Amino acid sequence: xxxxxxxxxxxxxxxxxxxxxxxxxxxxxxxxxxxxxxxxxxxxxxxxxxxxxxxxxxxxxxxxxxxxxxxxxxxxxxxxxxxxxxxxxxxxxxxxxxxxxxxx
Amino acid sequence: xxxxxxxxxxxxxxxxxxxxxxxxxxxxxxxxxxxxxxxxxxxxxxxxxxxxxxxxxxxxxxxxxxxxxxxxxxxxxxxxxxxxxxxxxxxxxxxxxxxxxxxxxxxxxxxxxxxxxxxxxxxxxxxxxxxxxxxxxxxxxxxxxxxxxxxxxxxxxxxxxxxxxxxxxxxxxxxxxxxxxxxxxxxxxxxxxxxxxxxxxxxxxxxxxxxxxxxxxxxxxxxxxxxxxxxxxxxxxxxxxxxxxxxxxxxxxxxxxxxxxxxxxxxxxxxxxxxxxxxxxxxxxxxxxxxxxxxxxxxxxxxxx
Numbered sequence: 261x262x263x264x265x266x267x268x269x270x271x272x273x274x275x276x277x278x279x280x281x282x283x284x285x286x287x288x289x290x291x292x293x294x295x296x297x298x299x300x301x302x303x304x305x306x307x308x309x310x311x312x313x314x315x316x317x318x319x320x321x322x323x324x325x326x327x328x329x330x331x332x333x334x335x336x337x338x339x340x341x342x343x344x345x346x347x348x349x350x351x352x353x354x355x356x357x358x359x360x361x362x363x364x
Numbered sequence: 365x366x367x368x369x370x371x372x373x374x375x376x377x378x379x380x381x382x383x384x385x386x387x388x389x390x391x392x393x394x395x396x397x398x399x400x401x402x403x404x405x406x407x408x409x410x411x412x413x414x415x416x417x418x419x420x421x422x423x424x425x426x427x428x429x430x431x432x433x434x435x436x437x438x439x440x441x442x443x444x445x446x447x448x449x450x451x452x453x454x455x456x457x458x459x460x461x462x463x464x465x466x467x468x469x470x471x472x473x474x475x476x477x478x479x480x481x482x483x484x485x486x487x488x489x490x491x492x493x494x495x496x497x498x499x500x501x502x503x504x505x506x507x508x509x510x511x512x513x514x515x516x517x518x519x520x521x522x523x524x525x526x527x528x529x530x531x532x533x534x535x536x537x538x539x540x541x542x543x544x545x546x547x548x549x550x551x552x553x554x555x556x557x558x559x560x561x562x563x564x565x566x567x568x569x570x571x572x573x574x575x576x577x578x579x580x581x582x583x584x585x586x587x588x589x590x591x592x593x594x595x596x597x598x599x600x601x602x603x604x605x606x607x608x609x610x611x612x613x614x615x616x617x618x619x620x621x622x623x624x625x626x627x628x629x630x631x632x633x634x635x636x637x638x639x640x641x642x643x644x645x646x647x648x649x650x651x652x653x654x655x656x657x658x659x660x661x662x663x664x665x666x667x668x669x
Contacts, residue, residue, distance in 0.1 A: 263471045263472070264472065266471050267468045267469075267472045270464065270468050270471065271457055271464075271468045274459055274460060274464075275457070275459060351456065351457060352453060352454070352455025353455045354455070355451055355452065356454075356456065356512065357472055358422075359423065359444060359447070359449050359451065360444065360469060360472040360473040360516075361441055361445045361472070361473045361516070
């Protein structure tokens with residue numbers, strides 16, 4: 261099991277699709293956090309229920325930032341999964357993997 | 365190359381594969397590969413070689429029939445631990461180096477990372493192992509494929525068309541590599557449609573055509589007995605002399621020449637006897653059937669076109 265995880269890490273850490281997806285996830289997290297930060301620090305004058313600065317605290321991070329980015333993240337995960345599975349098939353690496361020692 | 369021990373490493377009985385309701389790709393193949401031999405699986409393109417090999421390693425299931433590979437059913441993890449294979453060309457990650465690709469395979473096969481350097485050394489790719497796989501030539505890719513198959517130090521090595529796409533030098537190098545790998549107790553099963561390659565590297569061959577195994581024997585048996593070709597005049601007198609020497613059954617007369625079923629070492633005696641009998645010999649040479657002749661005879665001339 262550990263060896264399998266190590267193999268997955270070894271092959272994915274330099275994989276263009278993986279790296280691009282990681283960069284996009286990072287960028288969208290910063291973007292969403294930036295929006296929340298902007299709304300918290302620049303409340304509109306007439307809006308008494310603006311975004312509180314409390315939303316920028318770490319305990320609210322998952323709730324706000326990840327919550328808002330969830331849909332985007334799900335879509336990206338589907339695309340990344342399709343790209344990974346497709347390229348494994350195209351490169352013939354599926355055959356290479358399946359003829360090793362399953363469960364080793 | 366061949367071991368004296370004749371235990372069977374691969375054995376199939378009535379192995380068949382039908383895709384959907386259509387093509388019967390493999391039709392009742394009964395084959396046996398013995399321990400320590402280099403076995404050539406010979407057949408034209410589309411004959412069913414790769415499909416058979418895929419069934420042996422469990423990549424696809426058989427429609428009917430049974431197979432035992434390295435003492436286990438195809439695809440059994442315990443059996444796969446003893447098998448190294450290269451099916452339909454090398455499948456690796458183009459953005460990883462040759463060495464990193466082998467490291468991934470070593471992890472999946474539960475093999476020590478030290479073994480990666482050993483096999484790289486064995487296939488003489490150590491100095492080029494740091495380059496990305498996608499930048500390799502076809503020959504280098506094939507070598508990495510063989511290296512991956514050797515990682516487990518397998519009892520049985522299955523190589524599907526290992527010289528496909530290689531230039532003559534690459535083919536010669538791969539032949540040498542296969543011959544070296546096949547030394548000792550390791551069993552090697554290679555499929556090919558290149559007759560010279562099989563003739564030079566294999567102890568026994570199985571010939572498959574239209575999904576059926578039409579012949580399985582040693583290369584020598586497949587090629588048949590040697591003979592002597594004689595062209596001499598007058599033909600009638602030559603026939604009398606040759607029949608007198610070897611018997612009627614060993615002399616085949618056709619189109620003004622004779623094919624004698626005898627050891628080519630008899631050529632000198634044949635020449636002397638004919639000359640002494642007043643027969644002029646214009647041609648006398650040993651006859652050897654090539655594997656190509658046998659192949660076309662077994663599979664039909666139009667196969668593989």
